[in-house]
Amino acid sequence: MITELGHFALILALGVAIVQMVLPAWGAHVREPRLMAVGEPAALAQLTLITIAFLSLTHAYVTSDFSVESVWSNSHSMKPLLYKVSGVWGNHEGSMLLWVLILASFAAAVALFGGNLPATLRANVLAVQSGIAVAFLAFIVLASNPFTRIPPQPEGRGLNPILQDPALAFHPPFLYAGYVGLSIAFSFAVAALIEGRTDAAWARWVRPWTLAAWICLTLGIAMGSWWAYYELGWGGWWFWDPVENASFMPWLAATALLHSALVMEKREALKVWTILLAILAFSLSLMGTFLVRSGVLTSVHAFAVDPRRGVFILAIMGLLVGGSLALYAWRAPRLEQGGLFAPISREGALVLNNILLTTGCATVFIGTLYPLLLESLTGAKISVGPPYFNLTFVPVMLPLLLAMPLGPFLAWKRGDLAGALQRLSAAALAALVMLVISFALFWRGPWLAPFGIALGVWVVGGALCEWGARVKLFAAGNEEVLRRARSLPRSAYGGMLAHAGIGLSVIGIVATSAWQSESVVAMKPGDRTEIAGYELTFRGVAPSQGANYKEQVGLLAVSRGGAAVTELTPSKRIYDAPRQATTEAAIHVAISGDLYAVLGDEMTDGSGFVVRLYFNPLVRLIWLGALVMALGGALSLSDRRLRIGAPRRARRPAPSPAE
Amino acid sequence: MFVLRPHPKRHPGGGRDPVHVSVAILVVTALIALFYALSPAHAVEPGEMLKDPALEARARRISQELRCLVCQNQSIDDSNAELARDLRVLVRERLAAGDSDAAVLAFVEARYGEFVLLRPPLKLHTFVLWAAPLLLLVGIALYLFRRTRQRRAQAGGANQQPSQLTSAEQQRLDALLKRPPA
Numbered sequence: 001m002i003t004e005l006g007h008f009a010l011i012l013a014l015g016v017a018i019v020q021m022v023l024p025a026w027g028a029h030v031r032e033p034r035l036m037a038v039g040e041p042a043a044l045a046q047l048t049l050i051t052i053a054f055l056s057l058t059h060a061y062v063t064s065d066f067s068v069e070s071v072w073s074n075s076h077s078m079k080p081l082l083y084k085v086s087g088v089w090g091n092h093e094g095s096m097l098l099w100v101l102i103l104a105s106f107a108a109a110v111a112l113f114g115g116n117l118p119a120t121l122r123a124n125v126l127a128v129q130s131g132i133a134v135a136f137l138a139f140i141v142l143a144s145n146p147f148t149r150i151p152p153q154p155e156g157r158g159l160n161p162i163l164q165d166p167a168l169a170f171h172p173p174f175l176y177a178g179y180v181g182l183s184i185a186f187s188f189a190v191a192a193l194i195e196g197r198t199d200a201a202w203a204r205w206v207r208p209w210t211l212a213a214w215i216c217l218t219l220g221i222a223m224g225s226w227w228a229y230y231e232l233g234w235g236g237w238w239f240w241d242p243v244e245n246a247s248f249m250p251w252l253a254a255t256a257l258l259h260s261a262l263v264m265e266k267r268e269a270l271k272v273w274t275i276l277l278a279i280l281a282f283s284l285s286l287m288g289t290f291l292v293r294s295g296v297l298t299s300v301h302a303f304a305v306d307p308r309r310g311v312f313i314l315a316i317m318g319l320l321v322g323g324s325l326a327l328y329a330w331r332a333p334r335l336e337q338g339g340l341f342a343p344i345s346r347e348g349a350l351v352l353n354n355i356l357l358t359t360g361c362a363t364v365f366i367g368t369l370y371p372l373l374l375e376s377l378t379g380a381k382i383s384v385g386p387p388y389f390n391l392t393f394v395p396v397m398l399p400l401l402l403a404m405p406l407g408p409f410l411a412w413k414r415g416d417l418a419g420a421l422q423r424l425s426a427a428a429l430a431a432l433v434m435l436v437i438s439f440a441l442f443w444r445g446p447w448l449a450p451f452g453i454a455l456g457v458w459v460v461g462g463a464l465c466e467w468g469a470r471v472k473l474f475a476a477g478n479e480e481v482l483r484r485a486r487s488l489p490r491s492a493y494g495g496m497l498a499h500a501g502i503g504l505s506v507i508g509i510v511a512t513s514a515w516q517s518e519s520v521v522a523m524k525p526g527d528r529t530e531i532a533g534y535e536l537t538f539r540g541v542a543p544s545q546g547a548n549y550k551e552q553v554g555l556l557a558v559s560r561g562g563a564a565v566t567e568l569t570p571s572k573r574i575y576d577a578p579r580q581a582t583t584e585a586a587i588h589v590a591i592s593g594d595l596y597a598v599l600g601d602e603m604t605d606g607s608g609f610v611v612r613l614y615f616n617p618l619v620r621l622i623w624l625g626a627l628v629m630a631l632g633g634a635l636s637l638s639d640r641r642l643r644i645g646a647p648r649r650a651r652r653p654a655p656s657p658a659e
Numbered sequence: 660m661f662v663l664r665p666h667p668k669r670h671p672g673g674g675r676d677p678v679h680v681s682v683a684i685l686v687v688t689a690l691i692a693l694f695y696a697l698s699p700a701h702a703v704e705p706g707e708m709l710k711d712p713a714l715e716a717r718a719r720r721i722s723q724e725l726r727c728l729v730c731q732n733q734s735i736d737d738s739n740a741e742l743a744r745d746l747r748v749l750v751r752e753r754l755a756a757g758d759s760d761a762a763v764l765a766f767v768e769a770r771y772g773e774f775v776l777l778r779p780p781l782k783l784h785t786f787v788l789w790a791a792p793l794l795l796l797v798g799i800a801l802y803l804f805r806r807t808r809q810r811r812a813q814a815g816g817a818n819q820q821p822s823q824l825t826s827a828e829q830q831r832l833d834a835l836l837k838r839p840p841a
Contacts, residue, residue, distance in 0.1 A: 241732050273803065343804075355800045362799075363792040370788045380784055383726045385734065385777025392792040522705045603705070610705060 006056025174220030181213025405462020427461030459503030494636025501628030508621025
């Protein structure tokens, strides 16, 4: 009954979405306030209806109603409650429902908090947003119904145990919030094209939405990476897998968009480019959805076997992306241009940022899609793996990292490169010192790694230098420094934190990639081994019983220099439903890095159990950096000036940290 | 799970439908990957390893360049599949027989086709793939710089040669200038 209610609400939502797509846009066109005003209540109604649908599906999962096909094939009555709930979006149909729920939430947020937007812009944004909703609701109702009934089954098939994990329960919602959050930037861009006008105020409205989406994407990607690190059982955290790339490309585009919107807001330049980026960022999110949902990734042939959903999403994508790009080609030339600047200037630095980020993004795009394209055109099968991306993407990012600390020190319009370098001398010195230290410590190589570490230190140091310059550290009295530190806007802190976060991640990535140590040994109870200064004694394996799994737990006593440090208990699990094996790594965390232990199979020759040990130096900096980035984003988002919307900026001289 | 059996997530035919597999893959997402990831051997068993550490290190590097053909986007170094194990042993046999790294890769490619190479060789049909990053960099840079240059030229031109006023505008200007201050 509740399930049917949900299904009904979903169909109603589709109807409401159609109304919301048509009436406000028509109203904006003929300047009829009553028609435009339909947008807000419609957005709220749409959100309410989709929420009802989502809750009723959740209800079916929580009560383990195995007469619903989606519940039967993805859930199990013995599963812990958290995973019953997360099971709702752990499958194709439910995840699409979550997708439209987030889409509707963003539209409702515009309706609620967009009071300061011009009426026509708001109406157009809501209409475009609803256009996306119509496409996806139609997809769900027609091709991907989560409420389909089947004859009641006694028990469900269960959720893949590697997905039964807290980090993973919240990973998809964050990622989707990021993907779908970019739809707002897209809707604003299309609305601006429809109206044929954009200005600094437009950029100021778009930035907080993009920032919110970017924060979610950053957190979602980091969470997935963190999960892969401890759950997949060998300490890998990035694989250049097409599905990872699908989430990474929107992140790169959103990062570029945040920076170009800054130029547009402050200097009215890069308008057309910013609009294009907004369209591209969301298009990449759509492509991510298509890549993951259509099965085209497994193989071009898997797509052909069950093409209905794939073709549907491809059609949606073609319509939205093609339509918006056509609109762009038609209307963008009419947009006015503003703000001139010299190549060496804040604008110039942000343009460089955009060139490198979009090139990096396009590189990932080509590497991901080239094999698919080649196979469907010529039938030739090639593999594009990590070696390709490391050879192409990484070199594009290096100049970006080098230039990153410089940007904030350049003035708008015309900057002083020598002066900026001078103010960064402390960061340069720190980087140099780290370079020497890492060479001294790791003279055996790899020789590129110390440069990578130095680059990370340069970026972190650059952010610190920026703060120092802004508060006049060492140049003014203590009171003055404190006063300046307090009055520095949150958005300034946000930017510095985000940059510092990138630097931290770079250090973690380089250190763990270059200097990870590992040891794969067969151990019998009593055997000892060593890794990275730790001594480990294998005490044996004992069986144990969990909530919905049985496991074998190995015990390793860890000591360092004779003193006991900890005991590690890596295990192998067999889940009850579906009957599937996983390994649970045991990790000892220290400041210098993670000691990571995995229990393997028993050797057939009687030489004991295979034990895999890794020492991952500074690996946590990767996720700490991501957290710092997200924190910076959140701080910036909480800045009052951003939240209030777009008052006309008072004319004042270009602010620079050197003031 | 890598140790116990082929990876259910990346291993088609693990009993899950393609959609489910792709959902599972969705979750393997991560952060910026700068610098070559020197991820070590994950699936190598103690018995497979070569005695000579230098040779074993080379075997590892080569293994990371070879795709496990029955897995989804995994190198033979990462995979537990039987085929990956056989290939790892094959690579080590060739190395022990004195082959160079390139010879080993060529040997495996000759047997399993180009698909096995995770770093596609530069050929006619992969030219676009390898050239794209550079072309894109130049293309995007040119586009953005030309846009700003053009605009500066327009603005500069406007400064040097103010556009001619139409006669109507000239009349209005005259009228404004003649009008006594209010």
